Amino acid sequence: MSLINSKKEKQISITDLVWIKESAKWQACFELYNKDSSVIFIAWFEETQQQLQSFFAAHNINATVIIYREATAHYINNNPVIFIEHYPLHKKEEDMYSKLNLQNAIIYSSLDEPLFNYFGGEKI
Numbered sequence: 001m002s003l004i005n006s007k008k009e010k011q012i013s014i015t016d017l018v019w020i021k022e023s024a025k026w027q028a029c030f031e032l033y034n035k036d037s038s039v040i041f042i043a044w045f046e047e048t049q050q051q052l053q054s055f056f057a058a059h060n061i062n063a064t065v066i067i068y069r070e071a072t073a074h075y076i077n078n079n080p081v082i083f084i085e086h087y088p089l090h091k092k093e094e095d096m097y098s099k100l101n102l103q104n105a106i107i108y109s110s111l112d113e114p115l116f117n118y119f120g121g122e123k124i
Helices: 022-035 046-058 090-099 114-118
Strands: 013-019 040-043 064-067 081-083 104-110
Touching: 013 022, 022 046, 022 104, 040 046, 046 064
Parallel strands: 013 104, 040 064, 040 081, 081 104
Antiparallel strands: none
């Protein structure tokens, strides 16, 4: 006997914003933070987290930039969230969006990131 799960999975709207260069992406993060200092930036990789933290430090900004392992729904607490890169496995991203109870996920990317370079981003 097999059981069929009749629950519909909650659909999460995903918004991808892509810049040509990483420096332009960091500038967009800077501008967003200046509009709303409650925004939380989430990185999948420590190197990316450190790069954005260094960018903000150079501009004397104390923005919240965390690694995905630190992100919980309680910590986010209805603040706006920006993922500053994609994770290579879509399922892991979906699991994180669900864990955070997001209805909309916003991802900032740049064409010169390693993931895009793997797929020829430098040729776009």
